[in-house]
Structures are given as structure tokens and as C-alpha cells.
Amino acid sequence: MNIKQITKKVYMSMPEERRDRPIVGIINGMKGVVYFDAGSSQKHAQEIITNAEKLGLSTPSYLIISHSHTDHWFGLIEYQAPSISSRTCKKRTEELARNDWGKTAYEKQVQEGHGSSFLAEILDEEYGKDRSFIALRTPEISFEDQLEIDLGDVTIHCQKINTNHSDDAIVMHIPEEKVLFLGDCLYLRTKSQTDVKKLFEQINPFNAEIFIDSHCPKIMNREEVEAYCMDYVKSLEE
Numbered sequence: 204m205n206i207k208q209i210t211k212k213v214y215m216s217m218p219e220e221r222r223d224r225p226i227v228g229i230i231n232g233m234k235g236v237v238y239f240d241a242g243s244s245q246k247h248a249q250e251i252i253t254n255a256e257k258l259g260l261s262t263p264s265y266l267i268i269s270h271s272h273t274d275h276w277f278g279l280i281e282y283q284a285p286s287i288s289s290r291t292c293k294k295r296t297e298e299l300a301r302n303d304w305g306k307t308a309y310e311k312q313v314q315e316g317h318g319s320s321f322l323a324e325i326l327d328e329e330y331g332k333d334r335s336f337i338a339l340r341t342p343e344i345s346f347e348d349q350l351e352i353d354l355g356d357v358t359i360h361c362q363k364i365n366t367n368h369s370d371d372a373i374v375m376h377i378p379e380e381k382v383l384f385l386g387d388c389l390y391l392r393t394k395s396q397t398d399v400k401k402l403f404e405q406i407n408p409f410n411a412e413i414f415i416d417s418h419c420p421k422i423m424n425r426e427e428v429e430a431y432c433m434d435y436v437k438s439l440e441e
């Protein structure tokens with residue numbers, strides 16, 4: 204896993220499909236460093252911290268969690284800085300943190316249809332096969348619709364987004380760098396043409412030239428996001 208510099212102030216760790224590790228965005232501002240997501244496990248977070256250090260990046264001042272899916276925040280416990288999410292995401296992560304993630308308990312949940320066998324395999328790999336406990340931390344600060352952090356030379360603008368991938372999702376915009384972190388918002392669950400069009404209508408107004416999807420190694424420009432959405436719409440035509 205390496206960390207790539209995208210613009211003067213924006214970096215991202217590369218995603219990994221096999222272990223379902225999403226990107227972590229790093230905004231290196233004059234008055235602090237903001238991370239977008241925390242990594243999918245303690246191991247993933249430790250690798251990001253080590254690699255960011257090698258690039259001379261300071262430890263984060265704040266972490267922003269994109270949504271409540273485990274691959275985006277299970278690594279949070281590795282950091283000291285305060286963490287922020289949408290109010291719904293905060294609530295969902297708190298519910299998830301109360302779950303028993305120990306191997307036997309989680310496998311029982313999978314058998315009973317409440318868990319995912321794919322996630323069980325990933326947890327085996329990230330936390331070891333004999334895990335009895337997974338230490339978790341949930342966001343301390345939450346917001347309803349939007350939040351801004353002034354880092355001096357760059358601004359972090361978080362905006363709640365209406366996507367049925369997850370009802371607690373946000374996107375993060377850095378206007379000065381013209382970058383928009385999309386999280387997983389493009390991965391719609393119930394698919395209708397209206398859902399895709401509505402999603403694009405929310406993304407399109409952002410003044411951005413670089414669009415970063417959390418599981419895609421390739422950054423996109425506006426035309427590519429639009430083409431992706433329009434292809435999606437076409438594929439749903441009867």
C-alpha cells in the first residue's frame with residue numbers, strides 16, 4: 204500500500220480490492236491535517252500511519268468518517284485525533300461497536316443471516332483467526348447536513364449526500380484544490396434510473412476537477428463521473 208500525492212495539498216492511500224480496503228484521503232493544510240476515513244482495520248490504519256510519516260505528513264488533527272460501513276472506520280482506534288461523522292453515521296457506528304465481532308459470535312451471526320461471510324474472511328485476515336475481541340472507537344463529533352473545517356490555506360467542506368448505498372453517507376469537498384471525495388456514494392443498492400440521476404444532480408454542482416471514489420484506484424474527472432452515471436442509467440433501461 205502506498206500513498207499518492209494528488210494535488211499540492213491532497214494525498215490518498217491506494218485501495219485494495221482483495222481485502223476490501225478503501226482509500227484514505229489526507230489533506231495537508233497549513234493549520235492541520237485531515238484524514239478522510241480511518242482504514243478498514245487496526246493493521247490497515249497502522250500501515251497508513253507509517254507510510255504518511257515516511258512522506259513527512261503530520262499525524263491527523265481530525266478524522267472524517269464517510270459512512271458507517273466497517274471498512275471505513277474499524278481502524279479509527281489507532282488514531283489520537285478527534286473524529287467526525289454525520290449524526291446518523293455516529294449512531295450506526297455505535298450500534299456496530301456493541302456487536303460481538305469475536306470469531307465464534309460473528310460466524311454464528313453469518314449462519315443466522317445477520318452477517319457477511321466476505322467480511323468474516325476479511326476479519327480473519329486483518330485480525331487473526333483466533334480473534335476473540337476487536338477494539339473499536341466511534342466518532343465523537345457529528346453534524347446534521349454540513350460541516351466546515353478551516354485549515355488556513357485549504358477548507359474542508361463535508362456534505363451529507365442522499366445515496367441508498369448507505370443513509371449516513373457524506374462527501375468531502377476541498378474547494379481550493381478542486382477535489383471531491385465521494386466515499387462509496389456511487390455504489391447504489393436499489394437501482395432505478397431516478398436514483399442514479401438524483402445522485403448525479405447532487406455531485407455535479409461541486410466545483411471539482413478531481414473525483415475520488417473510495418474503492419477505485421483511478422481518480423476521475425467530471426466527464427468520467429457523468430459518463431459512469433449515464434452508463435448506469437442506460438444499463439437500467441428496460
Ligand SMILES: [Zn+2]
Nearest residue numbers: 270272369387
Ligand atoms: Zn460502503
